[in-house]
Amino acid sequence: GLEIGSLLKQTGQVTLDTGFVNTASCVSSITYIDGDEGILRYRGYPIEQLAEGSSFLEASYLLIHGELPSATQLQSFTTRIQHHTLLHEEMRRFFDGFPRDAHPMAVLSSAVSALSTFYQDSLNPFDEEQVEISTIRLMAKVPTIASYAYKKAIGQPMLYPDNSLGYVENFLRMTFGVPATPYEIDPVAVKVLDMLLLLHADHEQNCSTSTVRLVGSSQANLFASVSAGVNALFGPLHGGANQAVLEMLQDIQADGGDVASFVRKVKNKEDGVRLMGFGHRVYKNYDPRAALVKKAAQEVLGRMAQPDPLLDLAMQLEEIALADDFFVSRKLYPNVDFYTGLIYKAMGFPTTMFTVLFALGRLPGWIAQWREMIKDPDTKIGRPRQVYTGYGARDYTPIAAR
Ligand code: ACO
Secondary structure (H helix, E strand, O other): OOOOOOOOEEEOOEEEOHHHOOOOOOOOOOEEEEOOOOEEEEOOEEHHHHHHHOOHHHHHHHHHHOOOOOHHHHHHHHHHHHOOOOOOHHHHHHHHHOOOOOOHHHHHHHHHHHHHHHOHHHOOOOOHHHHHHHHHHHHHHHHHHHHHHHHHHHOOOOOOOOOOOOHHHHHHHHHHOOOOOOOOOOHHHHHHHHHHHHHHOOOOOOHHHHHHHHHHOOOOOHHHHHHHHHHHHOOOOOOOHHHHHHHHHHHHHHOOOOHHHHHHHHHOOHHHOOOOOEOOOOOOOOOHHHHHHHHHHHHHHHOOOOOOHHHHHHHHHHHHHHOOHHHHHOOOOEOOHHHHHHHHHHHOOOHHHHHHHHHHHHHHHHHHHHHHHHHOOOOOOOOOOOOOOOOOOOOOOOHHHO
């Protein structure tokens, strides 16, 4: 029979490469990854330098437009985004229709998809001005949608955006603020969340970005394509991993905190249990983002009056795994999701919002990749082939004879 998995097979005219382990789908000049060396660069700039000196909006501009902005360009980009943060009042009513316990990722993808119904003036993928305004609308409205999804879940009134605030401050206030009560902004939370969004901003042809490009290759508009990306990110093997990591740590804690016995379970592949937040299709070395997130986790959690025992469990897990041949031989290292959930929890986000935060961060990458795809004269509609393994021709039997 046919062996699938990560095996690459030449079968006649087509190449079978399930999971696209070794197949490039496009050429791109946005993000560079060297998985063996643990290198990540946006438009040539090392992620460590951007995390240190840049901001999420500046990095978004860089990804989308190809160069770092001048001060005037950044100011204009920021102001335009600020002016589009409101949702249409009718769109606000949407949130009433969703069940209160809906996962906010499901709400987010539906709401992003619905932007196509509200902004019918910006659906032509080949009109650069329309694409630009769709870009601004997405960057502006996704944080508002995300915080409304959260407010709906906890039964609190939604707060209109306050456009005197910065991007991340505004999002934190809409999420955690309460009407008629001053909201005190924690500058450390703002700085760290801004950096986490920046670290997630692009990662070349991952599952959700490839989805955005594939949907866009049919010339579907930017909102429709990004909504598909949100859905791809929903899965636990992709964006859902940050939620899965925290749940894993909580389960270990509930079982008495026996990290070694959990690692044994993973190694024995009991019930298919994996060490969530470990391993990556491309990184066969320490994920450079994970190193930055670990440092931030120690900083944020170190300020808390009560230390979170889950951080300790996570560090124990990492230490045991990095010294164990099972993980070493498979080149399994912590990925970006291993420590992010602990920070989000410390900031007060419930686990269901973790993947939404990933989506918020990945948004400029999806937009940049979609725009590159639509302008590329070599883009064709994505249409993979298959290797058919079903029946040969056979005769139809009428139902009475079956
Ligand atoms: N825990 C235990 N074993 C693992 C893990 C893990 N987290 N990841 C991979 N392995 C093992 C597999 O069992 C397999 O072992 P085998 O050769 O004995 O069968 C080997 O390592 C290779 O694993 P694959 O699943 O073939 O690797 P793939 O590249 O397809 O998967 C993935 C990558 C999905 C990220 C995987 O490592 C995983 O499931 N990790 C946990 C989920 C996770 O953290 N996802 C976040 C990814 S990063 C992101 O989206 C930002």
